[in-house]
Amino acid sequence: GPTHQPVEHLAMLRAIPGLVTFRPGDANENVEAWKWAMNEHHRPSAFVLSRQDIPTLDRTVYGSAEGTQKGAYILRCACPKGNPDVILMASGSEIPLIVEAYDILVSRGVKPRLVSMPSTDLFEWQDQEYKEKVIPPSIRARVAVEFAGEFGWWKYVGLDGEFIGMTSFGESAPLKTLMEHFNFTPDRIADAAERSIAKCK
Numbered sequence: 001g002p003t004h005q006p007v008e009h010l011a012m013l014r015a016i017p018g019l020v021t022f023r024p025g026d027a028n029e030n031v032e033a034w035k036w037a038m039n040e041h042h043r044p045s046a047f048v049l050s051r052q053d054i055p056t057l058d059r060t061v062y063g064s065a066e067g068t069q070k071g072a073y074i075l076r077c078a079c080p081k082g083n084p085d086v087i088l089m090a091s092g093s094e095i096p097l098i099v100e101a102y103d104i105l106v107s108r109g110v111k112p113r114l115v116s117m118p119s120t121d122l123f124e125w126q127d128q129e130y131k132e133k134v135i136p137p138s139i140r141a142r143v144a145v146e147f148a149g150e151f152g153w154w155k156y157v158g159l160d161g162e163f164i165g166m167t168s169f170g171e172s173a174p175l176k177t178l179m180e181h182f183n184f185t186p187d188r189i190a191d192a193a194e195r196s197i198a199k200c201k
Helices: 009-015 027-039 065-070 092-107 120-124 128-134 175-181 186-199
Strands: 020-022 045-047 073-077 086-090 112-116 142-145 162-164
Touching: 009 020, 020 027, 020 120, 027 045, 027 065, 065 073, 065 120, 073 092, 073 128, 086 092, 086 186, 092 112, 092 142, 092 186, 142 186, 162 186
Parallel strands: 020 045, 086 112, 086 142, 142 162
Antiparallel strands: 073 112
């Protein structure tokens, strides 16, 4: 019969008191997460990595991976003044999806911001000023993407945002097949972003 791949493990790990969960989006974020873990002597860490071939982002184009040590950071923003139309958030292997969605939105005349969130635990420990710099409360149009259940993401997505994730158990197949089957595509993310923007008008 079909397999039932778990979608709840990320939420479970993030819910464990005192445990810092990392889901790095590329090799650079992985390095920064390990730096944090090796210098932390009181809190254990869990690393949720992917077996997929995830591209390493060009950090001359995208934000410094040192932001990993703050849990979340601005990866790229089409509005230098800091007032984007929509915020796209993701972790781990979904980072390439929002990167592609960014280009689609820019081609449609939308000014998105990309936020990588490798550790919600570390992000929550930052001061309010930093958190609001990364995810401004005034920008209510938001989309979060993760190959997992939605538990925990609504805190960042808000009432006007959308979450693209799993609402059923996963299945076992090559990544490309699964992405097509579950409709995890940059176009879907871009469309969700535009719906969220419309809600906020």
